[in-house]
Amino acid sequence: MVVASPNPIGSEKLIAVEVPIIDLAARGPKVAELIVKASQEYGFFKVINHGVPEDVIRKMEEESFNFFGKPDSEKKKAGPAQPFGYGCKNIGFNGDMGEVEYLLFNTNPHCISQRSETISNDPTKFSSAVSGYIQAVTDLACEILDLMAEGLWVQNTSVFSSLITHLDSDSVFRLNHYPPPLKDRDTSSSSSFQIHHQGNNIGFGEHSDPQILTILRSNDVGGLQICLGDGVWVPVPPDPTSFCVNVGDLLQAMTNGRFVSVRHRALTNSDKPRMSMAFFGAPPLHALITSPPEVVTPERPSLYRPFTWAEYKEITYSLRLGDSRLNLFKAC
Numbered sequence: 385m386v387v388a389s390p391n392p393i394g395s396e397k398l399i400a401v402e403v404p405i406i407d408l409a410a411r412g413p414k415v416a417e418l419i420v421k422a423s424q425e426y427g428f429f430k431v432i433n434h435g436v437p438e439d440v441i442r443k444m445e446e447e448s449f450n451f452f453g454k455p456d457s458e459k460k461k462a463g464p465a466q467p468f469g470y471g472c473k474n475i476g477f478n479g480d481m482g483e484v485e486y487l488l489f490n491t492n493p494h495c496i497s498q499r500s501e502t503i504s505n506d507p508t509k510f511s512s513a514v515s516g517y518i519q520a521v522t523d524l525a526c527e528i529l530d531l532m533a534e535g536l537w538v539q540n541t542s543v544f545s546s547l548i549t550h551l552d553s554d555s556v557f558r559l560n561h562y563p564p565p566l567k568d569r570d571t572s573s574s575s576s577f578q579i580h581h582q583g584n585n586i587g588f589g590e591h592s593d594p595q596i597l598t599i600l601r602s603n604d605v606g607g608l609q610i611c612l613g614d615g616v617w618v619p620v621p622p623d624p625t626s627f628c629v630n631v632g633d634l635l636q637a638m639t640n641g642r643f644v645s646v647r648h649r650a651l652t653n654s655d656k657p658r659m660s661m662a663f664f665g666a667p668p669l670h671a672l673i674t675s676p677p678e679v680v681t682p683e684r685p686s687l688y689r690p691f692t693w694a695e696y697k698e699i700t701y702s703l704r705l706g707d708s709r710l711n712l713f714k715a716c
């Protein structure tokens with residue numbers, strides 16, 4: 385069912401579409417088919433009965449709230465996020481801004497334990513919560529990627545997942561905190577977030593994720609929206625018990641354009657803080673991004689030229705958040 389929603393930004397159209405929900409308890413060919421369908425139509429779906437233990441999520445969320453609840457001066461000690469660590473409002477290196485503060489990590493265990501020193505008073509507890517969470521969501525991402533390969537009739541079902549389980553995988557983990565805009569009466573506060581109007585602001589602007597697959601979990605506060613193209617946005621209702629799955633640019637390339645890398649954004653909530661945790665599954669820097677033979681046919685020749693993740697990443701970071709990058713890698 386499609387229902388028009390009351391609060392679009394400017395001339396945009398905001399519509400309520402029920403995003404696909406995949407029940408992983410029923411793993412099998414039917415689920416693989418549903419995942420492929422959702423990845424082709426939206427590049428986005430929710431998973432329930434995902435098998436990630438509740439306490440793994442709870443520990444990560446607790447650590448996250450502890451950190452973002454610290455005074456600004458303390459948080460800044462874990463920054464700047466260039467490229468990893470604490471960042472506030474600045475996104476990337478080319479002037480993008482949002483009403484968000486965040487922690488960015490490379491998923492390499494050494495990077496996590498080193499960063500934890502400036503993030504928490506109990507670095508061992510913090511890094512163990514992060515490592516436990518990353519392990520669990522990496523397993524979930526692999527399971528989904530294997531089902532995707534199966535649903536596409538690709539013989540080597542670990543063709544996508546083996547890239548993110550590689551020892552040199554360049555995966556990233558991100559904790560985002562979107563504080564509600566401060567009301568006029570709060571402007572004496574020492575917080576970095578002193579916005580004088582009320583309502584929704586852009587927390588993290590429109591973009592697609594450059595990696596293979598994103599596994600995102602947020603608290604019970606809405607704000608995530610996905611784009612169906614032509615200025616049509618779909619708000620994703622919050623559900624802390626499920627995970628949102630986004631197809632990234634590399635998976636669009638590796639499926640030869642069968643799957644779409646979803647454009648999405650996050651708005652702040654007018655009165656409650658939103659917290660999200662995102663795992664971005666990526667290959668090693670030197671990995672060559674190509675399509676398995678099953679998705680390249682005479683009727684559907686290669687859409688993109690082979691490229692490495694290092695090449696793609698370099699271009700991504702030289703552009704703005706909302707820029708499209710994959711069309712720069714089209715086959716001639």
Ligand code: GA4
Nearest residue numbers: 475476477480556558593594700701704705
């Ligand atoms: C979007 C997905 C991930 O959050 C991220 C982001 C990265 C960053 O925040 O440093 C980027 C953005 C993301 C895409 C374009 C570039 C790079 C900010 C930016 C302007 C960590 C990632 O890998 O790409």
